[in-house]
Amino acid sequence: MIASILVVDDEMDMQQLLKRSLEPALDCRVETASSGEMALNMLSSNRFDLVLADIKMPGMDGLELLELIKRESSDVTVIIMTAFGSIDLAVEAMKNGAYDFITKPFDHNSLVLQLEKALERSALLKENSRLKKACENANIFQDIVGESPPMQRVFETVRMVANTDLTVLITGESGTGKDLTARAVHALSPRSKAPYIPVNCPTVPEQILESELFGYRKGAFTHATRNKRGMFHEAHNGSIFLDEIGDISPVIQTKLLRVLQEKEFKPLGDTTTIKVDVRIIASTNQNLKEKIAKGEFREDFFYRLNVLPIKLPPLRERREDIPLLTTHLLEKHCSKLNRPLKEISGDLLHMFMAAPWTGNIRELENVLVQGIMFSKSNEIRPEDIGFNGKQKASAQSPNPEFFRNLAYKKAKESTLEAFNTAYIGNLLKKTRGNVTRAARECDLERQSLQQIMRRYHISADNFRKESS
Numbered sequence: 001m002i003a004s005i006l007v008v009d010d011e012m013d014m015q016q017l018l019k020r021s022l023e024p025a026l027d028c029r030v031e032t033a034s035s036g037e038m039a040l041n042m043l044s045s046n047r048f049d050l051v052l053a054d055i056k057m058p059g060m061d062g063l064e065l066l067e068l069i070k071r072e073s074s075d076v077t078v079i080i081m082t083a084f085g086s087i088d089l090a091v092e093a094m095k096n097g098a099y100d101f102i103t104k105p106f107d108h109n110s111l112v113l114q115l116e117k118a119l120e121r122s123a124l125l126k127e128n129s130r131l132k133k134a135c136e137n138a139n140i141f142q143d144i145v146g147e148s149p150p151m152q153r154v155f156e157t158v159r160m161v162a163n164t165d166l167t168v169l170i171t172g173e174s175g176t177g178k179d180l181t182a183r184a185v186h187a188l189s190p191r192s193k194a195p196y197i198p199v200n201c202p203t204v205p206e207q208i209l210e211s212e213l214f215g216y217r218k219g220a221f222t223h224a225t226r227n228k229r230g231m232f233h234e235a236h237n238g239s240i241f242l243d244e245i246g247d248i249s250p251v252i253q254t255k256l257l258r259v260l261q262e263k264e265f266k267p268l269g270d271t272t273t274i275k276v277d278v279r280i281i282a283s284t285n286q287n288l289k290e291k292i293a294k295g296e297f298r299e300d301f302f303y304r305l306n307v308l309p310i311k312l313p314p315l316r317e318r319r320e321d322i323p324l325l326t327t328h329l330l331e332k333h334c335s336k337l338n339r340p341l342k343e344i345s346g347d348l349l350h351m352f353m354a355a356p357w358t359g360n361i362r363e364l365e366n367v368l369v370q371g372i373m374f375s376k377s378n379e380i381r382p383e384d385i386g387f388n389g390k391q392k393a394s395a396q397s398p399n400p401e402f403f404r405n406l407a408y409k410k411a412k413e414s415t416l417e418a419f420n421t422a423y424i425g426n427l428l429k430k431t432r433g434n435v436t437r438a439a440r441e442c443d444l445e446r447q448s449l450q451q452i453m454r455r456y457h458i459s460a461d462n463f464r465k466e467s468s
């Protein structure tokens with residue numbers, strides 16, 4: 001794009017002289033203004049790379065104009081023109097943020113040289129701010145990998161919704177990246193510098209969830225020994241992320257509905273209402289419409305939440321992202337686990353491309369972490385992790401070698417996952433995916449069993465299909 005210069009001078013001759021000489025010499029566009037007021041007007045609706053302003057003008061003088069321009073945007077390059085002999089005014093202009101000054105009358109060639117330098121500076125500043133912006137965006141999205149068309153659409157929607165204050169509902173199966181996406185919506189929004197408060201709804205018991213969300217007054221209940229601010233209060237001016245909202249009770253749904261409608265709430269045991277400015281982002285891996293039909297989810301609450309939906313595609317619908325995700329996750333975890341960078345063998349990648357991935361990216365991530373730990377060389381092979389492409393790798397019983405390489409917590413987690421996947425898998429096989437019967441058989445509440453299944457990404461559907 002060609003550079004644009006705004007010449008501000010009350011003398012028409014000078015305006016014309018500069019326009020005629022600079023346009024061909026600098027291959028730029030020169031616009032003219034005959035007063036400071038007119039210049040500000042033009043600057044408010046157009047972008048200029050450089051402002052060349054006379055210091056002595058009737059009405060607003062050059063120094064005043066400089067001050068107002070700098071107040072609006074400190075990045076604009078301003079050069080002041082002074083009459084020969086008024087060097088002190090020029091110095092003052094430089095102190096106030098002018099980039100340079102020129103004294104009249106001027107020599108054409110040195111003027112062109114000076115302006116060339118100034119335009120170079122403007123171009124650098126412009127490029128710098130463009131890169132800064134691109135960098136900010138890249139950082140936010142660098143953790144969310146995906147080149148497939150469905151993921152590109154997700155990125156586009158995230159960028160679009162981030163600029164609004166509307167409520168966002170992120171849906172998608174377990175492990176599809178709901179958490180990452182919610183963070184990106186906040187980070188790309190004008191609220192990014194304000195708090196982001198994630199609330200994992202199912203892990204907080206119902207009675208506590210209410211006091212955590214809305215806060216309480218001292219004495220509101222037995223253990224309320226002091227006033228406590230709720231998460232909605234903490235999130236003021238920022239965003240709150242209500243993770244797995246499908247699991248919350250109708251009582252809390254009703255209270256949240258009020259916050260969504262009125263943007264206000266009352267802490268427990270308090271009579272005064274607190275008004276907050278909070279952007280709500282919610283997520284669920286459940287089918288809320290089904291829950292509505294069963295009377296487990298309030299329909300009005302659903303519509304308040306589902307203002308801007310973002311649907312994350314399961315991994316099996318965007319298999320072309322698997323190689324890229326694999327590389328990304330290997331880099332991430334090799335460096336986290338302090339291992340040399342590993343890669344996967346061709347046949348393992350082949351199996352990855354065809355695997356069902358019911359636990360989506362989280363499952364892929366688990367498999368890769370096991371691969372990093374198990375493989376003896378820098379290449380991860382199917383036999384290192386007992387991956388056969390059908391079964392979840394974690395369903396295999398871990399071999400003793402596995403433990404030797406793992407920290408206690410990680411070893412325990414993996415064992416628990418292997419146990420649960422195998423135990424519940426067997427039960428579901430037996431009941432052909434009937435969760436109610438499976439719960440009865442193992443003496444668990446249906447809801448508890450469902451919670452465990454969600455945690456370990458066990459889907460009853462797989463067992464229904466297997467038996468048919």
Ligand SMILES: Nc1ncnc2c1ncn2[C@@H]1O[C@H](COP(=O)(O)OP(=O)(O)OP(=O)(O)O)[C@@H](O)[C@H]1O
Nearest residue numbers: 143144145173174175176177178179180285361362
């Ligand atoms: N597009 C992606 N690119 C890179 N990593 C991803 C992507 N999506 C998910 N992940 C990784 O997969 C794991 C699961 O992602 P996340 O926790 O965001 O999913 P989720 O949908 O919230 O899962 P859950 O339903 O289990 O809570 C995380 O470790 C995350 O970093």
Ligand SMILES: [Mg+2]
Nearest residue numbers: 175178179243
């Ligand atoms: Mg999550």
